Amino acid sequence: MGIRVFYILAAALTVALAACNRGPGDVPGAVPAAVYYWRTTMSLDSAERAFLTRHHVEKMYVRFFDVVLRGGHAVPNATITGLDSVPPGVEVVPTVFIMENSLRADSALLPGLLVKRVKQMCETHGIAARELQVDCDWTLRSMPLYYKMLEAMRSQTGALGWRLSATVRLHQLSMPAPPVDYGVLMIYNTGDVRRRDGTDPILDARHVAPYLRRLADYPLPLCAAYPCFTWQLLYAHGDGHFKAILRDDDLGDTTRFRGISTLNSQPLNLSYLVTRNSELPESNSDGSASTRMMVGDTVVVARPTEHDILATRDALEAHRPGINRQVVLYSMNSNQMKHYNDSLYEKIFNP
Numbered sequence: 144m145g146i147r148v149f150y151i152l153a154a155a156l157t158v159a160l161a162a163c164n165r166g167p168g169d170v171p172g173a174v175p176a177a178v179y180y181w182r183t184t185m186s187l188d189s190a191e192r193a194f195l196t197r198h199h200v201e202k203m204y205v206r207f208f209d210v211v212l213r214g215g216h217a218v219p220n221a222t223i224t225g226l227d228s229v230p231p232g233v234e235v236v237p238t239v240f241i242m243e244n245s246l247r248a249d250s251a252l253l254p255g256l257l258v259k260r261v262k263q264m265c266e267t268h269g270i271a272a273r274e275l276q277v278d279c280d281w282t283l284r285s286m287p288l289y290y291k292m293l294e295a296m297r298s299q300t301g302a303l304g305w306r307l308s309a310t311v312r313l314h315q316l317s318m319p320a321p322p323v324d325y326g327v328l329m330i331y332n333t334g335d336v337r338r339r340d341g342t343d344p345i346l347d348a349r350h351v352a353p354y355l356r357r358l359a360d361y362p363l364p365l366c367a368a369y370p371c372f373t374w375q376l377l378y379a380h381g382d383g384h385f386k387a388i389l390r391d392d393d394l395g396d397t398t399r400f401r402g403i404s405t406l407n408s409q410p411l412n413l414s415y416l417v418t419r420n421s422e423l424p425e426s427n428s429d430g431s432a433s434t435r436m437m438v439g440d441t442v443v444v445a446r447p448t449e450h451d452i453l454a455t456r457d458a459l460e461a462h463r464p465g466i467n468r469q470v471v472l473y474s475m476n477s478n479q480m481k482h483y484n485d486s487l488y489e490k491i492f493n494p
């Protein structure tokens with residue numbers, strides 16, 4: 144089936160589905176406060192457990208594993224450990240991140256293998272799942288394969304009595320809705336880290352605004368996910384090209400970094416000069432295994448402001464009443480969440 148034909152048929156199908164029983168704002172199984180957990184080990188510290196209790200968080204979307212392309216096959220990668228330590232009383236939604244290029248491999252077998260693996264992990268660790276979520280940055284080109292996979296998965300999760308949900312990015316609002324029970328609209332990573340234009344690439348309300356006109360008529364129940372994390376962006380000395388996102392480096396280490404004077408304390412004005420060469424283990428922007436942090440490079444701290452988070456939340460609610468009946472924070476990590484105070488979280492969860 145050609146992409147154009149598939150696009151037309153999928154659009155007709157989603158419109159028909161929207162006319163059925165559920166309104167576009169009604170997310171099944173919604174709770175007021177939820178979080179994403181996106182680490183490879185389930186190990187909550189005391190601050191994170193206190194956060195769950197203090198803000199009455201009832202649901203955690205936990206990344207179980209990724210699906211990547213390796214040797215021509217779609218295989219699981221970075222499987223989480225420690226699932227036995229899930230806090231009691233908090234619903235766990237197994238979440239699987241699928242690399243887009245893996246959709247072209249083993250497409251007929253992949254849905255069954257994914258559902259089976261998640262089910263086995265839940266049974267092994269005593270998790271009473273009621274839902275499975277799929278996260279994928281699909282495009283118009285990969286959409287036919289991805290939607291076909293979701294349809295097969297929905298049939299299998301339905302047989303288990305589970306819902307199937309999917310993440311939806313802002314640019315995907317212009318495409319037909321995926322064949323799932325509801326979507327989580329990811330309100331972050333809205334900018335381009337390669338552009339040092341003074342806007343926050345994680346969340347800038349100005350970047351979100353052009354997409355809002357599509358919200359009201361989007362024919363799928365939606366809730367929203369907002370950022371509570373920081374990026375340390377490394378730019379090269381000289382031409383200033385983007386090199387990598389650092390992994391929570393200690394920017395206070397004066398043997399490696401020196402703060403650059405700024406006019407104010409807004410996040411994108413927090414910058415550091417690299418004073419010692421070092422190797423970075425993480426992948427960089429071009430997918431290579433590592434890069435080098437060189438003397439003279441600059442580290443820029445990107446962190447969404449309270450104003451942008453709350454302004455975006457209010458704008459979404461104005462265009463799509465009810466989208467914030469369930470709010471999800473990305474992600475549960477005390478090292479990241481400490482940059483915001485409790486009053487902000489209360490405003491996000493309970494405006």
